[in-house]
Amino acid sequence: MWKAIILIGGPDKGTRFRPLSLDIPKPLFPVAGLPMVQHHIEACCQVPEIKEILLIGFFPLSDELKNFLAYAKKAFTPSIRYLQEYTSLGTGGGLYHFRDQISAGSPSAFLVFNVDVCCNFPLQDILHFHSSKTADDGITIVATEATHQESMSYGCLVEDKKTGEATHYVEKPETFVSSLINCGVYVFSQKVLQYMENVFKEHQSERFDGGDNGSDSSFTERISLEKDILYPYAGSGKMFVYKTKEVWGQIKSAASAIHANKLYLSLYHKTNPGRLAVGGDKQTPTIIGDVFIHKNAEVHSTAVIGPNVTIDERVVIGPGVRVSNSIVLPGAVLKDHSCVLNSIIGWESTVGQWSRVEGTAHQPDPNTQFSKIVSGGLFNEDGRLCPSITVLGRQVTVAPEIVVLNSIVLPNKAIQSSSKNLIIL
Numbered sequence: 212m213w214k215a216i217i218l219i220g221g222p223d224k225g226t227r228f229r230p231l232s233l234d235i236p237k238p239l240f241p242v243a244g245l246p247m248v249q250h251h252i253e254a255c256c257q258v259p260e261i262k263e264i265l266l267i268g269f270f271p272l273s274d275e276l277k278n279f280l281a282y283a284k285k286a287f288t289p290s291i292r293y294l295q296e297y298t299s300l301g302t303g304g305g306l307y308h309f310r311d312q313i314s315a316g317s318p319s320a321f322l323v324f325n326v327d328v329c330c331n332f333p334l335q336d337i338l339h340f341h342s343s344k345t346a347d348d349g350i351t352i353v354a355t356e357a358t359h360q361e362s363m364s365y366g367c368l369v370e371d372k373k374t375g376e377a378t379h380y381v382e383k384p385e386t387f388v389s390s391l392i393n394c395g396v397y398v399f400s401q402k403v404l405q406y407m408e409n410v411f412k413e414h415q416s417e418r419f420d421g422g423d424n425g426s427d428s429s430f431t432e433r434i435s436l437e438k439d440i441l442y443p444y445a446g447s448g449k450m451f452v453y454k455t456k457e458v459w460g461q462i463k464s465a466a467s468a469i470h471a472n473k474l475y476l477s478l479y480h481k482t483n484p485g486r487l488a489v490g491g492d493k494q495t496p497t498i499i500g501d502v503f504i505h506k507n508a509e510v511h512s513t514a515v516i517g518p519n520v521t522i523d524e525r526v527v528i529g530p531g532v533r534v535s536n537s538i539v540l541p542g543a544v545l546k547d548h549s550c551v552l553n554s555i556i557g558w559e560s561t562v563g564q565w566s567r568v569e570g571t572a573h574q575p576d577p578n579t580q581f582s583k584i585v586s587g588g589l590f591n592e593d594g595r596l597c598p599s600i601t602v603l604g605r606q607v608t609v610a611p612e613i614v615v616l617n618s619i620v621l622p623n624k625a626i627q628s629s630s631k632n633l634i635i636l
């Protein structure tokens with residue numbers, strides 16, 4: 212029996228995802244028509260040996276989270292539970308804090324995922340690799356190649372090519388270490404939890420030896436999976452690298468959500484072709500490339516949609532509308548002949564007739580092998596907004612016949628005139 216753990220973080224994470232994360236916990240943001248975390252859950256459901264999925268994070272139990280958990284419990288076979296940290300315990304602290312729940316039933320091993328990664332999750336293969344490589348005390352870490360420059364934004368691994376052992380690990384190094392990067396997907400054997408106990412005890416002694424009177428216990432409960440576990444495990448003969456050449460990306464910024472939307476839509480060809488829209492008759496809109504249209508959305512037959520578009524539930528799209536490389540969130544209305552390119556249109560927002568909402572797409576560099584999408588900051592060195600996708604927050608209205616270009620619009624704004632490269636507060 213195996214278990215899966217998804218690290219969903221908490222409200223102080225996902226700052227690069229604003230204003231979208233103001234409205235919904237980031238792990239529930241819909242990508243390719245499903246909450247981000249549901250892609251991980253669906254991948255786990257393909258492995259019958261996974262009997263329980265634990266979401267670990269420090270989000271308060273909001274209505275959105277409760278509704279999602281209630282839905283997931285009914286919709287999926289493995290048991291699904293949310294374990295809430297009392298504060299941010301870091302990427303490893305939650306695993307240690309909830310160690311009894313994780314070990315209950317004595318799983319042979321447990322998978323751990325970062326929620327903000329997008330991948331085809333070849334879990335059967337990864338678990339098979341883990342069983343073949345490690346005894347009952349090892350770690351498997353999924354890794355992929357990145358460019359030299361980009362690798363430094365991730366955990367970097369050095370591998371012994373003969374044995375597959377990870378001989379060295381550095382989290383986000385300042386100078387180049389290796390182009391092999393940590394994908395944020397792991398398999399841990401049970402004994403790793405015992406190792407965490409040593410880390411925990413060391414942190415406790417450091418705190419008291421340092422003269423601390425013990426006021427902030429959360430500080431010492433905090434464990435970094437990367438620095439406190441992966442780093443010392445590298446070179447011990449117990450950590451192995453599962454390399455993937457498949458699609459993989461991080462979802463840090465709104466622009467990277469558009470890219471993940473594209474990756475997941477392309478994966479539906481294999482995993483779930485029924486989710487991809489098909490056009491081709493007079494009653495349906497023209498569909499170009501990969502598109503997801505929710506069954507409760509209304510899209511006029513003269514609209515042209517795609518490629519890489521998600522139209523969510525209760526969206527209404529009028530005649531002559533053009534949408535490409537975008538996510539249109541529940542309840543949004545795109546009025547006649549409006550045009551939406553490289554953008555995210557927020558919940559219940561309205562784009563007026565003949566208006567144009569357009570952003571600048573972020574893509575991995577197509578001319579560089581192993582390039583990944585870079586989720587940089589919002590501003591460049593001169594303090595100006597970097598051209599990126601346009602994001603309309605919840606309940607924004609864009610008046611007819613205007614252009615909104617490379618802008619971020621906060622919730623509940625009424626946009627009456629054209630704007631370019633602006634954050635509209």
Ligand SMILES: Nc1nc2c(ncn2[C@@H]2O[C@H](COP(=O)(O)OP(=O)(O)O[C@H]3O[C@H](CO)[C@@H](O)[C@H](O)[C@@H]3O)[C@@H](O)[C@H]2O)c(=O)[nH]1
Binds near residue numbers: 218268302367
């Ligand atoms: N439960 C819980 N989860 C957390 C916490 N802090 C972060 N997380 C979750 O842990 C994951 C990693 O988040 P970050 O700490 O923001 O790290 P990162 O910059 O994304 O880098 C990590 O992922 C890269 C791959 O995407 C790796 O390359 C890198 O080594 C590292 O593991 C995310 O899913 C996030 O939600 C916490 O206190 N508690």
